[in-house]
Amino acid sequence: MGANGSEIDHPVLITECVCNPVQSRSKMGELLFETYGVPSIAFGVDAAFSYKYNQQQGICNRDGLAMCPGFTTTHLIPFVDGEPMYKGCCRTNIGGFHLTDYLKQLLSLKYPYHMGRFTWEKVEDLKMEHCYIAQDYVSEARLFQKGTKEAEEKTRLWQLPWVPPPTEEPPSEEEIARKAAIKEKQGQRLREMAEAKRSSKINELENELHGLEFLLNQLEKVAESDVPSFLAETGYVSRQEIESARNRTTQSLRKAKGEPKSEQTEAERADSSNNEKYSLVNVPDDMLTPEQLIEKKKQLALKSMSEGRQRLKQKRQEAELERERKQQLEEEKRLENPELYLEQLHAKYKDLSEKIDQRKRLKTNGGHTNGNNLSGGVGRGERLNAAQRERMRLLTTAAFDRGKGEDTFGAKDEDWQLYKLMSRDNDDDDEGPDEDDAELARISSRLQDLDPTFVPKLEAGTSQNAEVPRVRPLTQEDFQIVFGVERFRCPEILFNPNWIGVDQVGLDEMAGVSMRRLPFKDESLQSRLTSSILLTGGSSLFPGIVERLEAGIRMIRPCGSPIKIVRALDPVMDAWRGAAAYASGPQFHTQTFSKMDYYEKGEDWLRSYQLKYSL
Incomplete structure (x- = not known):
């Protein structure tokens, strides 16, 4: 319109849906009259404009049905003598928006790791490019379920951007030789450093050993009374400590030089060390x-x-x-x-498994019960091992002796031995099961190494962990989106809105509902209506929708009724073309609602306002 803040000096034609609420008309009228200063406005239905435009082009007749599956809703308007009969209109709250959203959900559930790729605009393009209407949904679904050749031909692929990982070429012989030379040079440096460190340590130990031997020689020459003062100056406490330090230094020096140790020397050293450490034992x-x-x-x-x-x-x-x-x-x-x-x-694995299972069954209370409420296993007394039975016997005996008369338990030291007998942690009966379990685990590991078909037996109450999938590089197939049943499952909700929770009729049933709402019941008129059905709107572009809709309407009409369904020349733009042709007509100003009418009659007059499409 060219509204840039200045007033508009020409009439305006507004398209709307069928039976648009008066509140929406009044708000639009208030905006255009009071803000932009429009001299007059008119309201018309977009599907009606598309039908009238195609009628002028000879596509449809004066009597017929205009079916418009739009973006948010689907309308059906009957036309009699070129004028819409709004009393016979039918509406379903299903449109292209719901189809796109449904396809987006299907793809997101099928490929959750590519969910970021399914933007609204891209899913809209995929819907209009690949989806179609199945003539028989059940039969079409069975084709894809069986994986026939026809289903493969109908399958489409969407390749996402994918860059193959770079392949690492094996290093050349020159590179291998260069790395080997560098490694050898580094090893030589490390060996030289280790040898220098070893020589330095040997020198330090030799000097320390010479010092300790010199100290012992000087200690031999010192009088007995002067030994404490001499030792105080050296920092040692006794002669034995100096000799122990000398022995340790000698062993360290031998180890640094790499001299082999003799068993006799080791034993002598251990004996001397024990004698020094435990000098008072003997x-x-x-x-x-x-x-x-x-x-x-x-x-x-x-x-x-x-x-x-x-x-x-x-x-x-x-x-x-x-x-x-x-x-x-x-x-x-x-x-x-x-x-x-x-x-x-x-065989050994089987015997040990049965033995361990039998022991576990003995520890439980007899498994399941039968119909007579009798336990299917052993009783409490049979389940106890020897150590537990002995503890129960001791407790029973102590309680029996205590009940004979005066309670004198604890008066003697022998009474407290009862607790020692009952608190044994390492029973003889408990050693066997641990050894059996360890042996069973060893045999199981051995069998897994030798027999690839061997499957270890699961313990009771455990479940076998699923194999962790191995990490593999991503391929081109991992970035492919496959369109199979989604191609015809998405637009199927036009005929079955209850699939997405909308309890309303589909496209084929809307024709019967609309004709039943007409104020007059004329079979010839109904035949004329069904013989000129125009499909318009963006959602009517799906392949196969004309054939499917014709088959559905034929099932609700009497046998032999004429049914003809045509698609508009341009289902998306014909509504605009029809409205433009109508607004450019010489008698358009007689159908407008002027500003003076708005100020004089108010918003209530919009309630009865209705456009005449046949000028």
Whole structure:
């Protein structure tokens, strides 16, 4: 209109939907009259303008139906003698907006990792470019379900931007040789640094050893009475401490020089160290002072703990050697007869599994109950192991003795042994299950290494974890959007609005509803209406919509009724062309609503205002 803040001095024609509310007309009239100073305005229906324009072009007749699936709604207007019959209008709240939103949801659910690509504008373009109306939705869906060749031909692909990852070429021989030379040079430098550090450490240890030997030689020459003062100057407490420091320095020096250790030397060193550490153990008690006796007890305790640790360490080493020996024997058996060895492993795994399952069933209360409410397993007494039965016996005995008379439990030291018997953590019966579980795990691991078809048995109450998908490089197929059933599933809601929660009729049923609303029941008129049905609006561009709509209307009309459905010349722009031709006519000013009428009659006059399309 050229509204740039100045007044408009020509009439304005406003298009609207069918039965537009008076409130919308009044607000538009107030804006145009009071803000822009428009002399007069007129209101017309866009579908009616499109029908009249195509009628002038010979596409449709004076009597017919204008069906306009628009952006937000779908309207159907019957025309009688070239004028719309608004009493027979029908409306459904489904349009192109809902189709685009539905397709966007379908693609987002199918490809959630590409959701950012599905912008509203791109989905709108995909809808208008690839979607079509299926003549029979169920049959079309079965084609894609079976994956027939016809379904493959109807499938479309949308390739997203994808850049193949750069391929790394193997290094050349010159590059390999260059890297090897650099690595060798770095290794040589590290070796030289390590050798220099080793030589420096050897010199320091030799100097320290010479100093300790010189100190011991000087200590031999010092009188007995002057020994404490001499030691105070050196920083040592006793001669034994100096000798221990010399021994440690000697061992460190041998280690730095790489000299082998002899077992005899190691044993002698350990014996001398023990003698120095536990010097009061072998001394009789009558020769010691009270303070020395306390120290002797401490040394005895420390020595017993140290010996215990040594025995435990030796026991572990022996167990490790025994385990290695067994593994070597098993490997020899496997090499001799692999099939027999694998069969024996399976049999042993089966026996251990049954044994462990039986033990677990004994710990539960008999599994499921049958119809007689009888337990299907063992009872409480049979489920207890030997250690638990012994504890129950001790508790029962103590309670029985206590009930005989006066409670004297605890008067004797022997009574407190009962708690020691009941608080044992390491029972003999508990060692077996741990060993069985460890052996079962070892055999299972061995079978997984040797037999690729072996599947370990799951424990009760656990579920097998799904295999973690391996990381693979993304390919071109990962960036392809496949349009299969979405092509015809999206526009199908024009005929089945209940798919998206809109409880209204579809396009084919709207024709029957509209003709039933007409004030007169004339079969010949209804035949004339169905013989000239015009499809207009952006959502009427889908391929196959004319055939599908004709089949649907034929099912609700009597047999032999004439049905002819045509599409507008330009479903998107014909409404504008019809309105432009109407506004340029010489009698257009007689159909307008002037500013004087607005000020004199007010907004209520807009309620009865109706445009005449046949001038």
